[in-house]
Amino acid sequence: MSDTVNKNASSMPSVAPTPEQVTEPSAGAVIRRRVFGHYGIVIGGTILLLIFAMAIFAPYLTNFDPILDQDLGNKMVPPIWHDSPKVNPDHPLGTDLQGRDYLTRLVHGAQISLLIGFAAMLISGVIGTALGVAAGYFGGRVDMVVNYLITVRLSMPVILVALAVVSLVGSSLWIVIWVLGLLIWDRFAVVMRSTTLQVRNLDYVAAAQAAGCSVPRIIMTEIMPNIANHLIVVATLEMAHAILLEAALSFLGLGVQPPAPSWGLMISEGKGMMFFDPWLVGIPGAALFALILAINLLGDGIRDVTAPENRN
Amino acid sequence: MSAILEVEDLRVDIPVSAGMLHPVQGLSFSVGRGETLCIVGESGCGKSLTSLALMDLLPSKATRSAKKLVLDGEDLTTASNNRMSDIRGNKMAMIFQEPMTSLNPAYTIGNQLKEALLRHQNVSSDEARERAIFLLEKVGITGAASRLGQYPHQLSGGLRKRVMIAMSLMCGPEMIIADEPTTALDVTIQAQILLLLAELQKEFNMGMILITHDLGVVARVADRVAVMYAGQVVETGTATQVFDNPTHPYTQGLLECIPIPGKTERGSPLGSIPGIVPSLVGELDGCHFAERCRYAKSECKTGAIGFQEGMEGEHVYRCILDKDTCAANFAKGAA
Amino acid sequence: MLKFALRRLGVAVLVALTVSLLTFSMIYLSGDPAMALAGETATQQDIENIRRVYGFDQPIIVQYLSWLGNAVQGDLGRSHYLKTDVSEVIFTRLPNTMILGACAISFALLLAIPLGVVAAMRPNSLIDRMALGIAVVGQALPSFWFALILIFFLGITYRLLPITGTDSWMNFIMPSIALGYYVTPGVMRLTRAGMLEVLGSDYIRTAKAKGLRPLTVLFKHALRNAIIPVVSLAAVQFGFMLGGSIVIETIFAINGLGFLAWESIQRADLPMMQAIVLVLSIIYIIITFLADMMNAWLDPRIRVT
Numbered sequence: 001m002s003d004t005v006n007k008n009a010s011s012m013p014s015v016a017p018t019p020e021q022v023t024e025p026s027a028g029a030v031i032r033r034r035v036f037g038h039y040g041i042v043i044g045g046t047i048l049l050l051i052f053a054m055a056i057f058a059p060y061l062t063n064f065d066p067i068l069d070q071d072l073g074n075k076m077v078p079p080i081w082h083d084s085p086k087v088n089p090d091h092p093l094g095t096d097l098q099g100r101d102y103l104t105r106l107v108h109g110a111q112i113s114l115l116i117g118f119a120a121m122l123i124s125g126v127i128g129t130a131l132g133v134a135a136g137y138f139g140g141r142v143d144m145v146v147n148y149l150i151t152v153r154l155s156m157p158v159i160l161v162a163l164a165v166v167s168l169v170g171s172s173l174w175i176v177i178w179v180l181g182l183l184i185w186d187r188f189a190v191v192m193r194s195t196t197l198q199v200r201n202l203d204y205v206a207a208a209q210a211a212g213c214s215v216p217r218i219i220m221t222e223i224m225p226n227i228a229n230h231l232i233v234v235a236t237l238e239m240a241h242a243i244l245l246e247a248a249l250s251f252l253g254l255g256v257q258p259p260a261p262s263w264g265l266m267i268s269e270g271k272g273m274m275f276f277d278p279w280l281v282g283i284p285g286a287a288l289f290a291l292i293l294a295i296n297l298l299g300d301g302i303r304d305v306t307a308p309e310n311r312n
Numbered sequence: 313m314s315a316i317l318e319v320e321d322l323r324v325d326i327p328v329s330a331g332m333l334h335p336v337q338g339l340s341f342s343v344g345r346g347e348t349l350c351i352v353g354e355s356g357c358g359k360s361l362t363s364l365a366l367m368d369l370l371p372s373k374a375t376r377s378a379k380k381l382v383l384d385g386e387d388l389t390t391a392s393n394n395r396m397s398d399i400r401g402n403k404m405a406m407i408f409q410e411p412m413t414s415l416n417p418a419y420t421i422g423n424q425l426k427e428a429l430l431r432h433q434n435v436s437s438d439e440a441r442e443r444a445i446f447l448l449e450k451v452g453i454t455g456a457a458s459r460l461g462q463y464p465h466q467l468s469g470g471l472r473k474r475v476m477i478a479m480s481l482m483c484g485p486e487m488i489i490a491d492e493p494t495t496a497l498d499v500t501i502q503a504q505i506l507l508l509l510a511e512l513q514k515e516f517n518m519g520m521i522l523i524t525h526d527l528g529v530v531a532r533v534a535d536r537v538a539v540m541y542a543g544q545v546v547e548t549g550t551a552t553q554v555f556d557n558p559t560h561p562y563t564q565g566l567l568e569c570i571p572i573p574g575k576t577e578r579g580s581p582l583g584s585i586p587g588i589v590p591s592l593v594g595e596l597d598g599c600h601f602a603e604r605c606r607y608a609k610s611e612c613k614t615g616a617i618g619f620q621e622g623m624e625g626e627h628v629y630r631c632i633l634d635k636d637t638c639a640a641n642f643a644k645g646a647a
Numbered sequence: 648m649l650k651f652a653l654r655r656l657g658v659a660v661l662v663a664l665t666v667s668l669l670t671f672s673m674i675y676l677s678g679d680p681a682m683a684l685a686g687e688t689a690t691q692q693d694i695e696n697i698r699r700v701y702g703f704d705q706p707i708i709v710q711y712l713s714w715l716g717n718a719v720q721g722d723l724g725r726s727h728y729l730k731t732d733v734s735e736v737i738f739t740r741l742p743n744t745m746i747l748g749a750c751a752i753s754f755a756l757l758l759a760i761p762l763g764v765v766a767a768m769r770p771n772s773l774i775d776r777m778a779l780g781i782a783v784v785g786q787a788l789p790s791f792w793f794a795l796i797l798i799f800f801l802g803i804t805y806r807l808l809p810i811t812g813t814d815s816w817m818n819f820i821m822p823s824i825a826l827g828y829y830v831t832p833g834v835m836r837l838t839r840a841g842m843l844e845v846l847g848s849d850y851i852r853t854a855k856a857k858g859l860r861p862l863t864v865l866f867k868h869a870l871r872n873a874i875i876p877v878v879s880l881a882a883v884q885f886g887f888m889l890g891g892s893i894v895i896e897t898i899f900a901i902n903g904l905g906f907l908a909w910e911s912i913q914r915a916d917l918p919m920m921q922a923i924v925l926v927l928s929i930i931y932i933i934i935t936f937l938a939d940m941m942n943a944w945l946d947p948r949i950r951v952t
Contacts, residue, residue, distance in 0.1 A: 157890020167912045168676040285792035293787035401858035413849040463947045
């Protein structure tokens with residue numbers, strides 16, 4: 001039997017809200033707040049933009065050519081933070097075994113990674129999304145066939161197949177892009193299929209069907225907008241995946257060929273001298289790491305921000 | 313009848329983003345052996361949290377406090393986690409509301425039933441199995457032996473509910489808390505379950521707290537009733553007292569909402585209580601029901617409202633109006 | 648349960664056949680396999696010989712069927728380069744890859760599952776953030792770079808572990824870590840998400856209400872349900888590891904299938920390449936089939952679908 005008297009009265013509000021309180025923040029303001037408040041998106045996005053800028057402005061950032069400027073007198077110069085007499089301010093990140101400026105090669109390597117990542121992602125995205133949406137929308141036999149295709153694709157080890165194909169067909173930038181693009185569509189297919197399945201049974205799709213909309217129209221106007229956020233998330237992750245695969249292929253010598261400044265290739269070229277000149281391996285590796293990290297953070301961030309739980 | 317459970321000034325507080333939530337504010341009641349106490353109230357009044365508080369199963373952010381919380385002479389407020397774990401399922405058991413999700417889908421019901429007993433008592437696996445079959449038959453499940461090997465997803469909702477009841481009885485507890493035992497069940501099964509609970513209670517001489525929002529259930533099984541509103545008990549007494557002489561305006565309102573065959577005229581509007589439950593964040597001044605009460609006066613909105621005696625015995629109600637006025641109000645309203 | 652198993656088996660066989668067809672046709676990507684096999688210094692006569700010996704002059708369908716027929720019996724052809732039976736070489740080197748894969752997945756699971764469980768038990772705590780941090784970093788590290796870093800610090804600078812070869816169990820430590828860490832983030836996140844969901848479920852509340860001890864609730868009731876999707880993921884990742892081992896094996900000079908694949912590619916040893924892809928794919932199919940079975944055993948509800 002409680003007899004304590006509650007005198008701190010912050011009783012429930014019974015005052016009518018003022019007009020300013022009634023107007024909510026605009027949709028754009030809400031989105032902006034959520035996007036810029038998310039650490040992953042901010043950090044990842046910034047790094048990605050930096051690397052992107054590096055790639056676009058590569059020719060203007062340094063004075064050297066990544067391939068042709070071989071300064072054989074200046075081989076194996078360490079980066080400027082090293083404690084060695086060979087350090088040369090003209091080459092802030094040092095030079096490699098053939099006297100090529102490492103900073104220049106690094107910056108041009110960004111072009112390769114971003115190009116391959118983006119292109120392979122687009123190719124695999126188109127294939128995978130088409131398969132996944134078809135499977136999710138039409139169900140039945142189509143679904144069975146797509147599932148079977150996905151299982152077959154998953155059973156074959158990507159790197160091995162990519163290596164084998166490249167070794168047989170020849171290796172060049174575009175072959176690598178196409179081989180990767182034709183191999184990594186599985187996650188697109190799986191995710192697009194499951195999200196299409198979820199959306200497909202919702203009422204507004206049934207309404208569109210009842211109204212007599214054609215199938216392509218339903219897919220484009222009702223389904224795609226609602227699975228777009230998942231698509232973007234998978235796209236970022238697969239772009240990172242493609243970049244990693246290209247780096248691995250180049251590292252093994254079956255990707256982009258020398259003397260192109262692919263980061264994977266640079267690591268491979270430097271690994272023999274790793275003990276004495278670790279920066280040869282460390283710098284391009286760190287760049288790869290930063291790029292992948294940025295893309296992953298961005299993808300995770302987009303997923304967090306667009307997840308239904310976060311919608312008001 | 314000695315009390316198996318005594319509760320005095322039970323409180324639950326939960327920090328939320330808007331402040332401190334007080335879903336249970338100063339509850340006091342007791343339950344005797346072989347006696348059924350029904351806690352009645354609408355959704356959100358704090359009844360489920362009360363049951364979780366008794367079992368010490370509150371979510372981690374919530375804090376519980378009580379002046380007195382004694383089970384069979386043992387003080388539960390000072391019991392260690394280990395001791396509480398020994399008591400749960402053993403001396404005091406709970407039957408949860410949702411049968412569909414309250415059983416582990418990965419294990420047979422036999423496994424889950426036996427586990428309840430084997431944890432607390434030194435019996436063999438076969439003895440546990442015997443007890444499980446015995447109880448399954450008691451709750452009206454035929455072919456009990458073969459049911460033991462079935463998985464929850466192979467049983468209907470009603471069957472799962474009975475399994476939950478049997479599971480709570482495995483150790484022969486002295487106190488049972490049943491949270492909305494008939495919700496989510498067909499009307500026909502509801503009656504069976506209630507009858508079952510009443511029989512089992514008498515047979516095992518257990519104290520029972522039955523939480524519900526259904527007054528029909530209360531009328532059928534309750535020895536004593538506690539009416540809850542917005543975290544507080546507003547009226548408590550024997551079932552007869554509360555039903556024949558509802559004194560608190562909220563109780564009266566609840567009873568007026570029930571259409572009575574023969575008495576309620578066709579076409580007349582069903583009774584309802586206008587307004588919504590107040591927010592329980594922060595400190596609420598005065599009577600929680602004041603905003604919705606027909607008879608509210610300005611004195612109702614300030615200060616703490618204590619209990620007054622209603623009828624003879626343990627009937628009390630939390631209102632400043634005296635009982636004759638309340639009785640008169642009720643007669644007027646019901647007419 | 649039997650019907651379920653048979654159906655899955657049927658699908659597995661169909662997939663295996665398709666894979667075999669794709670693997671077989673890989674050889675034609677280079678145009679004329681006889682020429683590719685013969686190498687650059689071969690004469691026209693050499694090429695014709697090869698064409699006859701390997702049966703490249705026969706219709707494709709016949710070639711495929713005879714290749715498949717032989718493969719099923721264990722004959723995967725002859726390595727032109729090594730002058731021995733492909734199967735022999737493969738099955739000598741397979742154990743090393745399996746050991747590496749097993750060690751790697753064990754490392755990954757031993758790290759990921761406990762981390763995921765603890766992170767779920769204390770969400771948003773320091774350990775949770777650390778676990779997620781490890782996940783994020785792990786997913787961004789290129790495996791070959793990580794392997795080189797490990798070699799640099801543990802092998803060269805501090806001389807703690809051997810760098811190449813397979814002489815002792817210590818040789819497998821760095822490769823297992825380099826191969827396995829990539830799997831850790833995915834498994835950790837899945838475990839954490841699964842545990843979080845399960846820990847909030849009603850049957851866990853029931854288990855506590857029965858007075859079960861905390862460890863019983865955690866392992867017998869919670870983890871048992873949360874681990875189900877992790878089993879599938881682990882199986883899939885093990886399959887990936889077998890394929891991805893080529894990079895690690897090459898760096899650490901471990902004599903497994905991956906390294907053999909690398910060597911075969913260098914030497915244009917086509918039958919060997921084909922056979923390796925086929926064998927690894929079949930192993931993956933078998934593993935995922937077993938994982939499906941295990942899944943059904945773990946979750947009784949799946950057996951009815």
